[in-house]
Amino acid sequence: MLKWQKGESMSREEEQFEKIPTKVCRDSEEAAKIVASEIEALIQERSKAGRNVVLGLATGSTPVPVYRELVRFHREEGLSFRNVITFNLDEYYGLTDEHPESYHQFMWERLFQHVDIPKDQVHVPSGTVERSKVYEYCASYDQAIEDAGGLDYQILGIGRTGHIGFNEPGSTRDSGTRLVTLDALTRLDAARDFLGEANVPLYAITMGVGTILKARKLVLMAWGQSKASVVRDAVEGKPNKNLPASMLQGHSDVRFFIDPTASEELIRFRLPWLVGPVDWMSKLIRKAVLWLSDTVSKPILKLQESDYNENGLGELLIHSGPAYDLNIAVFNQTQHTITGWPGGKPNADDSHRPERAKPFPKRVLVLGSEPHEDILCMGGTVHRLSHQGSSVRLAYMTSGNLAVPDNLAKQTLALMAELEEEMDLKTGEGLSLGQLAGVILKSIEDKKDSDQDTESTCRIKSLVRRNEARDAARTLKIGSKSQTFLDLPFYEKGRYRNFSPDDADVTSLVDLLEAEKPHQVYISGGLADPGSVSGVCYRVFVAAMERVKDQAWTDDCRVWSYRGVGQEWPLHEIDMAVPLSPGELASKIEASFQYRSQRSQFPFRAASHREIWQQTDEINRSTAEKYDAVGMAEYEAIESFKEIELEALLQA
Ligand code: F6R
Numbered sequence: 001m002l003k004w005q006k007g008e009s010m011s012r013e014e015e016q017f018e019k020i021p022t023k024v025c026r027d028s029e030e031a032a033k034i035v036a037s038e039i040e041a042l043i044q045e046r047s048k049a050g051r052n053v054v055l056g057l058a059t060g061s062t063p064v065p066v067y068r069e070l071v072r073f074h075r076e077e078g079l080s081f082r083n084v085i086t087f088n089l090d091e092y093y094g095l096t097d098e099h100p101e102s103y104h105q106f107m108w109e110r111l112f113q114h115v116d117i118p119k120d121q122v123h124v125p126s127g128t129v130e131r132s133k134v135y136e137y138c139a140s141y142d143q144a145i146e147d148a149g150g151l152d153y154q155i156l157g158i159g160r161t162g163h164i165g166f167n168e169p170g171s172t173r174d175s176g177t178r179l180v181t182l183d184a185l186t187r188l189d190a191a192r193d194f195l196g197e198a199n200v201p202l203y204a205i206t207m208g209v210g211t212i213l214k215a216r217k218l219v220l221m222a223w224g225q226s227k228a229s230v231v232r233d234a235v236e237g238k239p240n241k242n243l244p245a246s247m248l249q250g251h252s253d254v255r256f257f258i259d260p261t262a263s264e265e266l267i268r269f270r271l272p273w274l275v276g277p278v279d280w281m282s283k284l285i286r287k288a289v290l291w292l293s294d295t296v297s298k299p300i301l302k303l304q305e306s307d308y309n310e311n312g313l314g315e316l317l318i319h320s321g322p323a324y325d326l327n328i329a330v331f332n333q334t335q336h337t338i339t340g341w342p343g344g345k346p347n348a349d350d351s352h353r354p355e356r357a358k359p360f361p362k363r364v365l366v367l368g369s370e371p372h373e374d375i376l377c378m379g380g381t382v383h384r385l386s387h388q389g390s391s392v393r394l395a396y397m398t399s400g401n402l403a404v405p406d407n408l409a410k411q412t413l414a415l416m417a418e419l420e421e422e423m424d425l426k427t428g429e430g431l432s433l434g435q436l437a438g439v440i441l442k443s444i445e446d447k448k449d450s451d452q453d454t455e456s457t458c459r460i461k462s463l464v465r466r467n468e469a470r471d472a473a474r475t476l477k478i479g480s481k482s483q484t485f486l487d488l489p490f491y492e493k494g495r496y497r498n499f500s501p502d503d504a505d506v507t508s509l510v511d512l513l514e515a516e517k518p519h520q521v522y523i524s525g526g527l528a529d530p531g532s533v534s535g536v537c538y539r540v541f542v543a544a545m546e547r548v549k550d551q552a553w554t555d556d557c558r559v560w561s562y563r564g565v566g567q568e569w570p571l572h573e574i575d576m577a578v579p580l581s582p583g584e585l586a587s588k589i590e591a592s593f594q595y596r597s598q599r600s601q602f603p604f605r606a607a608s609h610r611e612i613w614q615q616t617d618e619i620n621r622s623t624a625e626k627y628d629a630v631g632m633a634e635y636e637a638i639e640s641f642k643e644i645e646l647e648a649l650l651q652a
Contacts, residue, residue, distance in 0.1 A: 032065035056154030151215035162243035166206035175208030224529030232265035299631030379588035398491035401461035566615035
């Protein structure tokens with residue numbers, strides 16, 4: 001097995017399950033720095049020997065921090081790329097090199113234009129080769145790699161389908177560079193980049209699995225919780241063509257570098273007691289007992305000694321048994337997470353409640369990265385908080401305009417034009433309402449491919465989302481005065497995969513925090529891909545809290561994390577579970593219908609496809625079913641939260 005560095009290797013127990021050496025770094029930045037340093041060392045070593053180095057490169061959000069670091073090496077430490085030859089993994093078929101979403105553009109913007117690499121040493125597959133010449137072209141791409149001496153170091157990301165390059169499920173182990181059809185899930189994931197799924201190309205040219213496996217060194221990186229299950233399957237599963245990344249197993253020099261959230265599903269973190277000796281802390285005991293209850297399909301209070309023993313938890317019995325005591329302890333812990341008073345119950349004994357009784361009422365700040373997250377993820381809780389007397393502010397960090405389809409903006413503009421005709425309204429800015437609508441409408445109609453929207457179109461789209469958020473709050477009978485739209489600048493200036501938050505974003509949030517001095521803040525995004533909208537918003541929040549942490553009000557402020565749209569915390573992580581009655585769930589779903597812009601444009605795409613309101617309904621019901629299965633009361637639905645200690649938040 002490969003050693004990471006001198007003296008550092010995987011433990012024997014980890015190797016039992018993991019068939020690819022996998023390093024879990026503190027975060028994506030640390031991982032990217034290691035990978036970039038390896039590449040830098042290789043370039044230097046070859047340069048000293050007067051030789052070239054052949055790099056295989058990837059696009060997407062994953063390698064962005066590696067390219068950033070390589071550019072830094074060039075600018076600050078004089079690293080030269082004159083001896084570097086590059087081959088990119090893939091390109092969308094049908095896109096010109098100049099298309100804003102082409103991988104050509106991506107690579108020039110992120111790396112090539114910032115370093116001294118000679119243009120003729122850069123190779124990215126062409127997306128515009130004539131159909132009849134594609135086969136020949138792909139063979140020549142593989143040949144060019146061979147002629148350059150073969151790939152020395154190939155970096156890879158991984159798609160949610162388990163693809164590497166664009167080798168989707170079904171790709172064979174010895175496949176070469178070729179034209180492929182993109183998987184529906186891959187196209188869905190790219191829909192945001194292309195401002196709508198309809199604009200995502202159907203095909204791509206990609207290096208084959210065989211081409212990739214010929215590289216001398218392979219490094220795959222993955223960030224964020226959405227990659228956790230494919231990482232697990234690739235590292236621990238049997239190699240198979242339905243999960244192309246699993247075919248990397250068996251390569252003599254392959255390593256994965258992942259962040260903690262992408263590692264969550266690995267057995268060493270999910271079920272550490274099966275891997276080796278563990279420190280039985282209270283959180284781990286709870287996790288083990290809840291896992292056991294699920295594994296043997298018995299409520300907690302019915303678990304017996306034999307269940308523990310036969311499922312690898314004999315050591316836990318020795319540590320904190322007998323089973324009866326363990327069962328009671330975890331049953332009570334789980335029971336105490338449930339509360340109908342998320343803001344704390346006034347005048348009640350709060351020694352076993354997730355929230356303090358005092359102060360009451362509380363000032364509550366609910367942060368949503370986009371104007372739909374709050375209600376979808378915690379609409380029932382927002383309703384309770386507000387109707388139980390707390391003062392609730394719903395703050396939307398970004399305007400969300402990038403996620404509004406053109407047709408919805410057009411409907412709004414058509415309405416403006418009609419309004420003018422019917423009511424003779426004027427904007428007072430020289431243009432009549434109808435004229436203004438006409439100008440914006442034309443700019444949308446004239447837009448080519450995935451051209452960026454004009455400022456006015458962005459504005460209209462932001463207003464669409466504002467009004468959806470207002471309608472949703474109104475459905476839950478929450479006054480629109482309690483809503484704040486921050487429109488953070490990083491989002492207004494950026495595009496997907498290309499957000500760079502700065503001081504202005506943090507200041508905007510600091511101002512809000514200082515004005516509200518909340519007793520509770522609700523936030524999501526801690527486990528998201530750090531480059532995604534919610535990942536960036538979370539980082540902005542952490543930076544804002546860092547600035548205000550010495551202010552007195554923070555001593556009395558608790559941070560509650562909700563998981564994100566269509567997701568829910570696993571049972572053992574939940575610190576507060578808020579049950580919803582059938583009526584409350586129905587109102588929340590009704591509120592979710594207001595997010596028209598977030599509905600799929602292709603609802604009949606796949607039988608498994610779920611609209612966001614369906615996902616919300618299913619996930620809240622399923623959390624309630626899980627509580628029921630371990631022996632708690634039977635509720636219709638549950639929303640859940642995890643507490644983040646301020647210290648842990650700031651360390652992250
Ligand atoms: C890109 C590529 C893809 C991506 C994968 C992950 O050149 O080959 O396999 O690495 O789709 O994409 P991100 O990094 O955007 O999550």
